[in-house]
Amino acid sequence: MWLSGSVLLLSAAVAQAKYIVPGARWRDTDGNLVNAHAGNVIQDNGTFWWFGEYKVEGQEEGGGVSVYSSTDLATWASHGLALEPVEGSPYISPSNIIQRPKVVYSESTGKYHMWWHADNSSYGLLLQGFATADTPAGPYSFVNATAPLGNWSQDFGMFTDYKDGRTYALYSNGDRAEGRDVYLTSYNKEVTALDEVVHRFDKFDLEAPTIIQTERSYYALMSHKTGYRPNNVVAFRADSLSGPWSQPWIVAPLNTRTYNSQSGFTLRIKGSKKTTYLYLGDQWDSNSLWESRYIWLPMNIHDNRRTLEVEWHDVYDLNVKTGDFKPVKGREYTSKDATTNGNAFKQEANFASDGVILTGIEGNDSTVTFHGIEGTGKPQWVSFYYQNTDDMGFGDQPGGSPDRIGGSWQLRRISSVVVNGNTEKVETLYQRDTHKGIILSTPLQLTLNKGSKNTITVGGLSNGFHYKGADLDKIVVYPSEK
Numbered sequence: 151m152w153l154s155g156s157v158l159l160l161s162a163a164v165a166q167a168k169y170i171v172p173g174a175r176w177r178d179t180d181g182n183l184v185n186a187h188a189g190n191v192i193q194d195n196g197t198f199w200w201f202g203e204y205k206v207e208g209q210e211e212g213g214g215v216s217v218y219s220s221t222d223l224a225t226w227a228s229h230g231l232a233l234e235p236v237e238g239s240p241y242i243s244p245s246n247i248i249q250r251p252k253v254v255y256s257e258s259t260g261k262y263h264m265w266w267h268a269d270n271s272s273y274g275l276l277l278q279g280f281a282t283a284d285t286p287a288g289p290y291s292f293v294n295a296t297a298p299l300g301n302w303s304q305d306f307g308m309f310t311d312y313k314d315g316r317t318y319a320l321y322s323n324g325d326r327a328e329g330r331d332v333y334l335t336s337y338n339k340e341v342t343a344l345d346e347v348v349h350r351f352d353k354f355d356l357e358a359p360t361i362i363q364t365e366r367s368y369y370a371l372m373s374h375k376t377g378y379r380p381n382n383v384v385a386f387r388a389d390s391l392s393g394p395w396s397q398p399w400i401v402a403p404l405n406t407r408t409y410n411s412q413s414g415f416t417l418r419i420k421g422s423k424k425t426t427y428l429y430l431g432d433q434w435d436s437n438s439l440w441e442s443r444y445i446w447l448p449m450n451i452h453d454n455r456r457t458l459e460v461e462w463h464d465v466y467d468l469n470v471k472t473g474d475f476k477p478v479k480g481r482e483y484t485s486k487d488a489t490t491n492g493n494a495f496k497q498e499a500n501f502a503s504d505g506v507i508l509t510g511i512e513g514n515d516s517t518v519t520f521h522g523i524e525g526t527g528k529p530q531w532v533s534f535y536y537q538n539t540d541d542m543g544f545g546d547q548p549g550g551s552p553d554r555i556g557g558s559w560q561l562r563r564i565s566s567v568v569v570n571g572n573t574e575k576v577e578t579l580y581q582r583d584t585h586k587g588i589i590l591s592t593p594l595q596l597t598l599n600k601g602s603k604n605t606i607t608v609g610g611l612s613n614g615f616h617y618k619g620a621d622l623d624k625i626v627v628y629p630s631e632k
């Protein structure tokens with residue numbers, strides 16, 4: 151009863167515009183953060199079901215698999231855990247790795263089948279877990295954890311061919327020298343066991359695999375192996391799953407590290423007017439995995455030119471019925487017109503929108519303020535375009551630079567954002583490392599006053615190493631959702 155009630159509520163919500171905002175704090179219909187990482191989305195009788203790793207605050211593993219439902223891919227209702235960890239189990243205890251879960255409906259068994267990377271906490275087993283349920287939300291019952299055709303299996307992906315309904319597993323076979331491949335292997339008709347290897351992406355040493363299918367092509371996307379740090383995701387193309395597969399290429403602008411995300415899944419939305427291909431990436435937060443965010447973006451695919459690019463939009467409106475998506479237009483306020491306080495200043499930057507960037511933002515005193523901002527009086531998405539050059543190296547500090555000998559990853563700066571000088575209400579803006587001269591954006595939902603007299607002030611908060619905010623290029627204010 152509760153389920154049908156929530157589905158009804160969701161259909162009412164579809165009539166309203168509900169935007170997809172990559173990298174924002176996504177909340178479910180109860181107001182909690184959506185906690186479903188590195189999973190997949192299936193469509194079942196007009197409802198989308200999203201499965202993913204459920205991360206527990208302060209803990210790396212052990213949360214099980216969560217499930218959410220939606221009819222528009224933007225409004226998500228939580229259905230709790232689809233697969234619950236079982237104390238004392240050798241494969242699904244709270245200390246086991248239950249990563250990259252994927253669900254598929256098996257026509258033959260009439261059940262929903264969940265598969266994932268099943269492991270112990272040191273990645274020493276490298277197995278694939280299998281569980282089944284009668285309904286999409288489960289709960290799923292554990293069946294077994296097996297070595298795929300006797301091989302190792304680490305990062306796990308799944309793909310179903312829309313032309314013949316056949317399902318395939320995709321898995322990297324670990325980091326050892328004998329591994330470092332990605333396998334594409336067909337399941338039996340029931341999707342209860344693997345059948346035969348269709349292709350092996352030999353020694354590319356990639357992970358986080360997913361396949362998207364167009365009318366003519368298959369594109370396989372995978373990331374490099376940098377743990378929870380993002381890198382340049384690549385794609386391969388082929389006419390048939392068994393190959394020959396093309397050389398890989400990088401799918402997003404260089405040095406954006408795939409807009410700060412790792413590949414995980416791809417979704418084909420075939421609407422009445424258009425087919426849209428979505429990249430469902432994870433923006434891991436290695437400081438607190440449970441807070442990791444999602445980078446869902448359309449992919450621009452040209453089968454004739456044999457290209458696929460992931461394209462950035464701060465805010466877009468996807469109509470899952472027609473398959474159309476529209477980038478939402480916002481109003482820009484660039485750094486040239488902002489005022490600076492304390493040690494914050496404007497510095498020449500030929501890559502910035504106005505040739506200058508706002509820098510030296512630190513603590514409460516060295517802040518910058520954008521003026522004359524038009525607001526609606528209702529919540530609005532505001533994107534902050536920034537550069538974070540912590541990759542320049544903090545060799546003597548924990549964190550360090552990814553582009554430096556022995557370097558690692560600072561992860562992010564944190565800025566404070568204050569509307570109309572109201573310091574009672576400070577918003578925290580996470581600004582992850584970009585690169586020198588690379589500007590990315592990150593969104594916050596703010597409520598401005600109606601009219602054009604608003605100010606937005608940005609300062610720096612502690613990220614554990616310093617109190618610096620990232621350099622700002624501009625802000626873009628989007629209309630409220632209708």
Ligand code: GLA
Nearest residue numbers: 188249250305357358377378
């Ligand atoms: C990569 C993998 C994830 C997870 C982390 C652990 O990001 O793709 O599934 O295993 O590494 O570091």
